[in-house]
Amino acid sequence: MSEEVTLFKTWSSAFALRVVWALQLKGIRYESVLEDISNKSDLLLRYNPVHKKVPVLLHSGRPISESLVILEYLDETWKQVPLLPRDPFARATARFWAKFGDEKVMPSMRTALMSEGKEQEAALAEASEHLQKLEEELKGKKFFGGDSIGYLDIALGWLANLNRVFEEMCSFKVVDGERFPLLFAWLEEFSDAPVIKDCWPPHDKLVPKFIALRQAHHATSSSST
Amino acid sequence: MAKDGDVKLIGAWPSPFVMRPRIALNLKGVEYEFLEEKFGAKSDLLLRSNPVHKKIPVLLHADRPVCESLVIVQYVDDAWPSSGPSILPSDPYDRATARFWAAYIDEKWFPSMTGIAKAQGEEAKKAALDQVAEGLSLLEDAFGKISKGKPFFGGDTVGFLDIALGCLLGWLRVTEKMNGVKLLDEAKVPGLAKWAERFCADDAVKGVMPETDKLAEFAKLIMAKFKAAPSPQ
Numbered sequence: 287m288s289e290e291v292t293l294f295k296t297w298s299s300a301f302a303l304r305v306v307w308a309l310q311l312k313g314i315r316y317e318s319v320l321e322d323i324s325n326k327s328d329l330l331l332r333y334n335p336v337h338k339k340v341p342v343l344l345h346s347g348r349p350i351s352e353s354l355v356i357l358e359y360l361d362e363t364w365k366q367v368p369l370l371p372r373d374p375f376a377r378a379t380a381r382f383w384a385k386f387g388d389e390k391v392m393p394s395m396r397t398a399l400m401s402e403g404k405e406q407e408a409a410l411a412e413a414s415e416h417l418q419k420l421e422e423e424l425k426g427k428k429f430f431g432g433d434s435i436g437y438l439d440i441a442l443g444w445l446a447n448l449n450r451v452f453e454e455m456c457s458f459k460v461v462d463g464e465r466f467p468l469l470f471a472w473l474e475e476f477s478d479a480p481v482i483k484d485c486w487p488p489h490d491k492l493v494p495k496f497i498a499l500r501q502a503h504h505a506t507s508s509s510s511t
Numbered sequence: 512m513a514k515d516g517d518v519k520l521i522g523a524w525p526s527p528f529v530m531r532p533r534i535a536l537n538l539k540g541v542e543y544e545f546l547e548e549k550f551g552a553k554s555d556l557l558l559r560s561n562p563v564h565k566k567i568p569v570l571l572h573a574d575r576p577v578c579e580s581l582v583i584v585q586y587v588d589d590a591w592p593s594s595g596p597s598i599l600p601s602d603p604y605d606r607a608t609a610r611f612w613a614a615y616i617d618e619k620w621f622p623s624m625t626g627i628a629k630a631q632g633e634e635a636k637k638a639a640l641d642q643v644a645e646g647l648s649l650l651e652d653a654f655g656k657i658s659k660g661k662p663f664f665g666g667d668t669v670g671f672l673d674i675a676l677g678c679l680l681g682w683l684r685v686t687e688k689m690n691g692v693k694l695l696d697e698a699k700v701p702g703l704a705k706w707a708e709r710f711c712a713d714d715a716v717k718g719v720m721p722e723t724d725k726l727a728e729f730a731k732l733i734m735a736k737f738k739a740a741p742s743p744q
Contacts, residue, residue: 336615336649345604348604350604350607350608350611351611352610352611352614354614355607355610355611355614356607358606358607358610359603359604359606359607362603362606363603374586374589374590375572375575375577375586375590377585377586377589378577378582378583378585378586378589381579381582381585382577382578382579382582385579385582386563419563
């Protein structure tokens with residue numbers, strides 16, 4: 287039976303990037319299939335009929351979807367370079383914050399990036415509240431995983447990239463060194479860490495993509511305040 | 512090495528999410544103190560234990576809080592590994608499958624159910640009901656594949672995915688009652704319909720699953736106050 291690992295991804299998907307990081311950190315050999323979101327392959331639709339999204343991991347012919355689910359699968363199947371801590375309470379904590387990142391931090395950051403004026407101010411205020419909680423979670427730690435990169439660092443890693451994109455598009459950092467010293471230090475440490483730093487999508491392609499998304503958002507949204 | 516410290520659960524009887532850790536603790540035979548929150552007023556203990564979301568359920572194990580219902584269920588499985596059955600399947604692929612569907616239930620299916628109450632007008636209501644039915648059809652299919660002829664998603668015993676979906680049955684029945692529809696229709700989703708009966712009759716479940724009528728009364732109360740269904744988690 288084939289032990290092959292295949293990852294369906296796009297060049298820019300932050301969720302797929304999580305899986306790339308995990309695969310690379312664990313030294314797992316895999317093939318990539320680059321999807322075009324505007325023209326999804328039959329295989330992708332077959333392997334993820336419920337959501338029709340990337341990432342999808344295929345292992346020995348069996349598909350797994352949802353990035354955080356894939357991370358746990360990788361951790362349980364390949365034991366080297368463990369991503370989740372062993373202690374049950376620490377595991378619960380990591381899972382809690384990963385969920386918080388996806389449900390609270392990401393949407394508020396995205397809204398802040400896409401909007402302007404009062405809407406952006408409100409989104410930034412909300413994002414800052416959420417970021418403050420992450421800041422507290424980092425106390426006494428280099429990474430969310432402790433001394434080394436773990437599940438939660440991977441789950442929150444998108445923030446490093448988005449902060450850079452934000453700075454280029456809006457001329458300010460959301461996570462700055464004054465208001466969020468620990469989080470800012472973590473962004474730098476994480477971004478430049480071995481393996482992590484080699485996987486970032488090309489910045490000069492990413493910024494235009496977000497600019498286009500922002501313009502499209504303004505074009506379709508009804509009159510904003 | 513989970514020390515067998517005090518176990519407390521902050522919750523409320525109508526909450527489907529609170530039911531999840533209760534079933535998990537029951538399956539593991541873990542004794543716990545149930546701290547019932549008063550509706551409309553959050554206790555200091557809750558606000559201290561879950562400052563991020565200020566929501567139930569919160570598990571307190573030796574005074575350390577664990578929040579988010581499915582995170583708690585997994586914690587219970589991890590912290591009491593040798594008591595009772597495994598809540599998550601043992602095979603990593605089966606675990607991934609269970610987690611995938613649990614995420615679908617919380618992120619897509621449950622919101623579609625609360626969408627029914629929020630729908631304005633006949634057409635919107637019908638569309639919302641259709642969405643829930645479609646989701647059930649997907650879950651029926653999943654049940655067939657995952658249970659492989661056994662009584663539960665988890666196999667012979669109630670497991671993670673049974674808990675994730677099963678706890679929403681109370682509110683599903685209330686939705687059926689209040690809208691005069693049958694969603695868990697034996698004709699359309701026979702596997703799930705029978706599974707639902709088995710789930711509700713299980714020893715770990717029956718003491719904590721609220722009666723539909725009692726829940727419907729409660730629903731009327733909160734709908735009058737908020738004009739919307741409860742928000743998830």
